[in-house]
Amino acid sequence: MRKPQFSSLRALKLPVLAFLLAMFAGALLIAFSDTASLKKIGHPWQFIKSASAAAGHAYFALFQGAIYDHGLATPHNPWLAFYPLSETLVAAAPLILAGLSVALAFRAGLFNIGAQGQFIFGSIAASYIGFHFHLPIGVHVVLAVLAAIVAGAIWGGLVGLLKARTGAHEVIVTIMLNYVALYFLMWILSTTTFLRPGRKDPIAPDVADSARLPHLAGQNFRLNLGIFIALAAAVFVWWLLSRSTWGFRFRAVGANTAAAKTAGISVPFVMTAAMVISGALAGLGGAVHVLGSDYSLTSGSAGNFGFDAVTVALLGRAQPMGTVIASILFGALRAGGGTMQANTTTPIDIVLVIQALVVLFIAAPSVVRFVFRLKNVKTGGELVAKGWNG
Amino acid sequence: MSLELRGITKSFGALVANDNIDLKVETGEIHAILGENGAGKSTLMNIVYGLVSPDKGEILVDGEVKSITEPSDALNAGIGMVHQHFMLVPVFTVAENIVLGHEKSGRIGQLHLEEAKAEIRRVSDEFKFDVDPDAIIENLPVGVQQRVEIIRALIYDARVLILDEPTAVLTPQETDDLLNIMRQLKAKGTSIIFITHKLREVKAVADRITIIRRGKVVGTAQPSSSQDELASLMVGRPVDLNPDKAAHSIGDVILSVKDVTIKDLTGRALVKDVSFDVRGGEVLAIAGVQGNGQSELARSMVNLEDHIEGSIKLENDEIVGESVRQSLHHGIAFIPESRELDGLIASMSIAENLVLDLHDLAPYAHGVQMSPAVVASEAEKKSVEFDIRLQSVQDPVSSLSGGNKQKVVLARELSRPVRLVVASQPTRGLDVGSIEFVHERILAERDAGRAVLLFSTELDEVLALADRIAVMYRGEILKIVPATVSAQELGLLMAGVVNA
Numbered sequence: 001m002r003k004p005q006f007s008s009l010r011a012l013k014l015p016v017l018a019f020l021l022a023m024f025a026g027a028l029l030i031a032f033s034d035t036a037s038l039k040k041i042g043h044p045w046q047f048i049k050s051a052s053a054a055a056g057h058a059y060f061a062l063f064q065g066a067i068y069d070h071g072l073a074t075p076h077n078p079w080l081a082f083y084p085l086s087e088t089l090v091a092a093a094p095l096i097l098a099g100l101s102v103a104l105a106f107r108a109g110l111f112n113i114g115a116q117g118q119f120i121f122g123s124i125a126a127s128y129i130g131f132h133f134h135l136p137i138g139v140h141v142v143l144a145v146l147a148a149i150v151a152g153a154i155w156g157g158l159v160g161l162l163k164a165r166t167g168a169h170e171v172i173v174t175i176m177l178n179y180v181a182l183y184f185l186m187w188i189l190s191t192t193t194f195l196r197p198g199r200k201d202p203i204a205p206d207v208a209d210s211a212r213l214p215h216l217a218g219q220n221f222r223l224n225l226g227i228f229i230a231l232a233a234a235v236f237v238w239w240l241l242s243r244s245t246w247g248f249r250f251r252a253v254g255a256n257t258a259a260a261k262t263a264g265i266s267v268p269f270v271m272t273a274a275m276v277i278s279g280a281l282a283g284l285g286g287a288v289h290v291l292g293s294d295y296s297l298t299s300g301s302a303g304n305f306g307f308d309a310v311t312v313a314l315l316g317r318a319q320p321m322g323t324v325i326a327s328i329l330f331g332a333l334r335a336g337g338g339t340m341q342a343n344t345t346t347p348i349d350i351v352l353v354i355q356a357l358v359v360l361f362i363a364a365p366s367v368v369r370f371v372f373r374l375k376n377v378k379t380g381g382e383l384v385a386k387g388w389n390g
Numbered sequence: 391m392s393l394e395l396r397g398i399t400k401s402f403g404a405l406v407a408n409d410n411i412d413l414k415v416e417t418g419e420i421h422a423i424l425g426e427n428g429a430g431k432s433t434l435m436n437i438v439y440g441l442v443s444p445d446k447g448e449i450l451v452d453g454e455v456k457s458i459t460e461p462s463d464a465l466n467a468g469i470g471m472v473h474q475h476f477m478l479v480p481v482f483t484v485a486e487n488i489v490l491g492h493e494k495s496g497r498i499g500q501l502h503l504e505e506a507k508a509e510i511r512r513v514s515d516e517f518k519f520d521v522d523p524d525a526i527i528e529n530l531p532v533g534v535q536q537r538v539e540i541i542r543a544l545i546y547d548a549r550v551l552i553l554d555e556p557t558a559v560l561t562p563q564e565t566d567d568l569l570n571i572m573r574q575l576k577a578k579g580t581s582i583i584f585i586t587h588k589l590r591e592v593k594a595v596a597d598r599i600t601i602i603r604r605g606k607v608v609g610t611a612q613p614s615s616s617q618d619e620l621a622s623l624m625v626g627r628p629v630d631l632n633p634d635k636a637a638h639s640i641g642d643v644i645l646s647v648k649d650v651t652i653k654d655l656t657g658r659a660l661v662k663d664v665s666f667d668v669r670g671g672e673v674l675a676i677a678g679v680q681g682n683g684q685s686e687l688a689r690s691m692v693n694l695e696d697h698i699e700g701s702i703k704l705e706n707d708e709i710v711g712e713s714v715r716q717s718l719h720h721g722i723a724f725i726p727e728s729r730e731l732d733g734l735i736a737s738m739s740i741a742e743n744l745v746l747d748l749h750d751l752a753p754y755a756h757g758v759q760m761s762p763a764v765v766a767s768e769a770e771k772k773s774v775e776f777d778i779r780l781q782s783v784q785d786p787v788s789s790l791s792g793g794n795k796q797k798v799v800l801a802r803e804l805s806r807p808v809r810l811v812v813a814s815q816p817t818r819g820l821d822v823g824s825i826e827f828v829h830e831r832i833l834a835e836r837d838a839g840r841a842v843l844l845f846s847t848e849l850d851e852v853l854a855l856a857d858r859i860a861v862m863y864r865g866e867i868l869k870i871v872p873a874t875v876s877a878q879e880l881g882l883l884m885a886g887v888v889n890a
Binding site for chain 2 (some may be wrong): 243244245246248249251252255256258259260261262263264265266
């Protein structure tokens with residue numbers, strides 16, 4: 001009934017401008033933290049030249065680390081120049097899934113800060129099935145993925161159940177459950193079941209080859225099936241939200257709980273169901289990360305995926321396609337940030353600043369409107385506020 | 391003091407809210423401004439009060455042009471306003487509210503209220519307002535809160551008083567009191583601008599009537615004009631305010647409510663031991679002042695309330711204890727009190743709103759897969775059948791006017807097989823044209839042999855539609871009377887007076 005989200009270009013205006021503005025602010029930061037340029041601050045023209053060169057170099061290095069680096073190509077394998085792009089997609093895949101988890105919950109009126117915890121449980125389940133069992137190829141990986149989905153679904157569903165039954169606010173519950181998940185992970189990594197033989201530090205054994213997601217572009221690239229799983233999930237979420245009766249109920253409850261209830265929709269059921277599916281997506285993200293690229297579970301396995309997920313969902317306006325684009329962008333920033341730090345004097349933290357500024361500009365759209373002299377841009381602010389009002 | 395508006399024009403984007411409006415209010419005159427919702431009455435008054443600045447035009451007080459750009463200018467010029475939604479701090483006392491913004495304080499910041507209290511007592515006695523300066527606002531009935539607003543205007547020396555839809559929140563008795571207060575103020579030389587869409591009140595109290603339609607003054611009328619004449623001027627076409635009720639053919643009992651008690655979370659009974667029957671082909675109106683348990687009783691018909699005791703039977707089916715969905719599917723059409731809050735989902739499309747209840751059933755869905763094309767084509771059909779004025783069924787329902795929104799709710803609720811129609815304040819805030827439509831549809835359901843349970847706080851509506859009237863007061867049904875009851879007696883019943 002609503003037009004496919006793929007065509008809603010107008011809705012992309014704010015996120016795109018917010019991103020550009022954040023990149024510009026990032027460039028200013030790079031310029032003003034560049035010691036060589038700062039020495040020339042007495043000569044404005046020289047300073048501008050030097051500063052823009054510094055920012056240009058940094059962003060070029062970011063591009064090299066994220067998309068294409070000619071220097072990596074070898075005579076008999078020119079394709080290696082695309083190694084950074086593969087890294088970007090490897091970083092993006094789990095983020096897409098976690099982002100979809102947050103986006104789906106958003107649309108049902110729930111602010112799922114708990115993607116991190118659900119991601120962690122997915123990782124634990126995938127890792128355990130992956131290293132503990134010896135199963136035929138194909139069966140093993142499917143089983144490990146399914147286990148992660150179930151683990152995430154349970155951890156997410158718990159939130160939905162608590163909200164539906166007791167009215168507990170999902171933001172508080174998910175924040176707390178994130179801690180529970182993190183400390184559970186640390187504890188389980190200290191048990192003999194999970195401890196890698198011969199090691200005392202918290203690292204689980206590598207998952208068996210039969211449980212790994214197949215590589216897509218040969219052994220030189222880490223690119224694996226995970227990205228296709230993520231894209232398939234995005235299509236599924238799009239279908240779910242705009243073409244299925246379940247999604248209809250999610251959106252109805254998300255947009256007006258009272259009216260949905262009056263029309264006979266069971267709000268507690270919808271909230272629980274939305275959180276089960278949301279958790280399943282985040283859990284799947286954990287599986288894609290562990291089975292696709294990391295192979296071993298550590299206390300830092302989940303990184304920041306669950307929290308960046310909130311950002312990309314916001315940036316993608318809680319639309320599946322938007323979330324995918326935002327996740328790939330963030331994947332690129334993450335992959336490129338390392339190269340930028342290595343090749344220039346610009347620290348990787350600048351990437352975090354850019355990410356944070358994007359969120360800030362989306363949440364405060366009047367800043368973007370002011371800078372670009374816009375009128376009537378669809379804002380994302382109501383999305384943020386809505387989540388909290390839950 | 392006289393007030394004159396010359397050529398006031400104000401547009402919001404493409405919408406011209408006020409188009410070259412001229413208006414003159416003489417000293418000691420009650421001047422009614424009559425118009426439908428959205429006609430531009432409130433914009434005009436906000437301009438006079440300095441809340442909105444006009445694109446063009448001037449405001450003259452006693453023949454002198456005044457520049458009014460903010461409310462303090464209006465106050466200084468002697469113009470006071472009582473808003474439809476009161477501007478009072480609920481937890482403050484009357485005196486504290488009245489001095490708010492003009493407090494007099496001592497050396498260490500302590501409030502000096504004695505002067506203000508004396509002043510309040512003086513005004514209160516002069517007009518027999520019966521307002522205690524030390525009462526807390528939230529403990530006062532709405533009618534008294536309104537008097538506090540009027541006292542505030544008078545204390546700040548308002549000689550032109552603007553009353554914006556002042557009777558919308560009042561009981562019939564409080565309305566009569568207010569009309570008396572208006573007459574007294576007029577006798578003391580205060581001019582009153584009385585904004586309303588209620589014809590009866592206009593006829594009762596106004597000296598002159600200016601009618602506004604679509605931002606323009608379309609005419610002036612005398613209070614001696616008939617209600618139909620006034621309504622026709624207001625709407626711009628002939629209007630018949632008394633819908634034709636076909637002869638009665640009452641059927642069997644369809645709804646049987648027995649000993650229903652509804653409690654809130656704290657265990658307090660909001661509805662107490664209510665029993666009544668509604669037969670097929672009959673409209674039973676539950677009349678009462680807002681807040682006497684009608685909302686809860688209406689919601690309990692489809693199990694939207696949590697703590698319902700007693701029995702609600704639809705023919706042989708017990709409703710109490712079922713889910714909302716089951717109740718609806720037993721054959722109850724439910725038109726909720728607030729279409730914005732409970733009836734519609736603003737951001738979803740008109741088509742989607744039309745199937746909120748049936749979205750997962752054929753033909754709209756097969757299994758979990760919905761059929762957007764079918765949803766859209768059914769919406770097209772319903773928009774014709776229910777005369778919903780829209781551009782596209784894919785537009786968000788928030789793009790519709792109030793009347794069209796209510797038609798969406800009606801279209802959805804009356805599209806299921808229905809035995810009982812529960813309509814809660816079905817015409818609240820609607821324009822005359824939409825009110826006519828809603829009334830016709832409700833009577834059509836009655837004539838088709840369905841039972842209709844109408845909840846309304848509007849006397850005119852109750853008298854026009856009902857076959858029998860049950861008056862609710864403090865959670866109980868005080869009395870069930872035939873529709874031939876006089877408006878006066880009904881008003882007294884609504885105030886809780888049984889043997890008048």
